[in-house]
Amino acid sequence: MKFFLDTAIVDEVAKMVDTGLVDGVTTNPSLIAKTGAKLEDTIAAMCKLTNGPVSAEVTATDSQGMIEQGISLRKIADNVCIKIPLTMEGLRATHKLSASGHPVNMTLCFSANQALLAAKAGARFISPFIGRLDDLGANGMDLISDIRLMYDNYPALKTEILAASIRSVGHMREAALIGADIATLPTKVMMDMVKHPLTSSGLDAFLADWEATGQNIL
Numbered sequence: 001m002k003f004f005l006d007t008a009i010v011d012e013v014a015k016m017v018d019t020g021l022v023d024g025v026t027t028n029p030s031l032i033a034k035t036g037a038k039l040e041d042t043i044a045a046m047c048k049l050t051n052g053p054v055s056a057e058v059t060a061t062d063s064q065g066m067i068e069q070g071i072s073l074r075k076i077a078d079n080v081c082i083k084i085p086l087t088m089e090g091l092r093a094t095h096k097l098s099a100s101g102h103p104v105n106m107t108l109c110f111s112a113n114q115a116l117l118a119a120k121a122g123a124r125f126i127s128p129f130i131g132r133l134d135d136l137g138a139n140g141m142d143l144i145s146d147i148r149l150m151y152d153n154y155p156a157l158k159t160e161i162l163a164a165s166i167r168s169v170g171h172m173r174e175a176a177l178i179g180a181d182i183a184t185l186p187t188k189v190m191m192d193m194v195k196h197p198l199t200s201s202g203l204d205a206f207l208a209d210w211e212a213t214g215q216n217i218l
Contacts, residue, residue, distance in 0.1 A: 001176050004052070004162065004184035008032045010045045012187045017049050024052030026105070026127075026164070026184040028083070029059055040076055047077035055105045055125075057083035058093075066093035074102055081105050081124065086114050091121045098122030105162065112146040119151065119159035125182070130175070131165035140165070141174045148179050169193050 002023035005013055008031035016022050025046050032039050043056045056076070058069040066089065070082035081103045084090045094104045098121065105125040106118040110133060118126045128147060130140030144163055151157050160181035166172060169192050175183050 001180065002052075002182040003190065004055075004182055005190070006031075006164070006166075006184040006186050008035050008037070008042055010037075010042060010049070013046050013049050016187060016190065021190065022050055022052070023182070024054060024081075024184075025050060026055040026083070026162075028057050028107070043073070043076050043080060047079050051079060053079055053081040053103060053105075053125075055081045055083040055107075057085075057107065061085075061087070061089060063089040063092035063096070066090060067096055070097050070102060070104075083107050083127075084123075086118060091117055094118065094121040094123050098124070107164070110143070112143065112150055115147040115159075115161075116150060119154075119157040123159050125160050125162040127162045127164040127184070129165035130163060130171055131167040133165075134167075141171075141178065144175055144178045144180055 003021050004024040004026050005016060005022050006026045007013065008027045013025055032042060043054060046054045056073045058066045060066045060069050066084055073082055074080050082097060083105045084094050085108045086106045090106065094106055097104050103124040105127055106123040107127040109115050109118065109126050109128040115126045115128060128143045133140035133143060144161065147161055162182040162184055163175040163180040164184050166183055166185045166189060169189060172183055172185060172189065172193060
């Protein structure tokens with residue numbers, strides 16, 4: 001499973017890339033707006049930090065506008081992936097951009113039917129939103145399962161499942177067990193994944209025992 005960092009904070013990416021855990025980055029207009037930084041500057045900086053795809057989202061709502069903005073975003077760096085909302089206009093734009101060799105991440109997916117349309121349109125990634133479905137009382141993981149089964153039924157569909165709106169380590173575990181190709185997660189969730197009380201207590205015990213020997217490795 002690949003890990004994409006879901007952030008618009010360049011420093012977060014810089015601090016995490018040397019772990020070897022970051023395979024790419026996703027952003028969106030809301031995350032960018034919160035930083036107060038220019039979108040182009042943020043995307044350019046992130047693209048220099050990772051060789052993986054960096055998703056940058058269009059804000060146009062018509063297909064032609066999406067295409068023009070997408071091509072403009074792609075000029076920032078070779079590893080920019082155009083993020084497009086899953087609407088009919090978005091599908092039109094995705095079809096044309098993908099046919100021209102531009103990678104597209106279709107976002108705001110909330111049904112398996114939408115995911116099937118995105119794959120048919122040629123999207124490289126589909127981003128089903130787990131947390132937002134949970135907020136409505138549904139089980140977001142059911143959507144990941146449905147898309148995985150659907151895509152596996154048709155090997156000709158090459159779209160990768162990018163589990164999004166991940167809010168907990170439980171989400172990560174389930175997405176990995178189901179077989180999502182990628183998860184995009186906040187830095188906090190990635191940091192939480194390494195934590196376990198038995199790891200902490202075990203390390204404390206090892207260090208205490210070692211200190212009692214009076215030895216040094218170096």
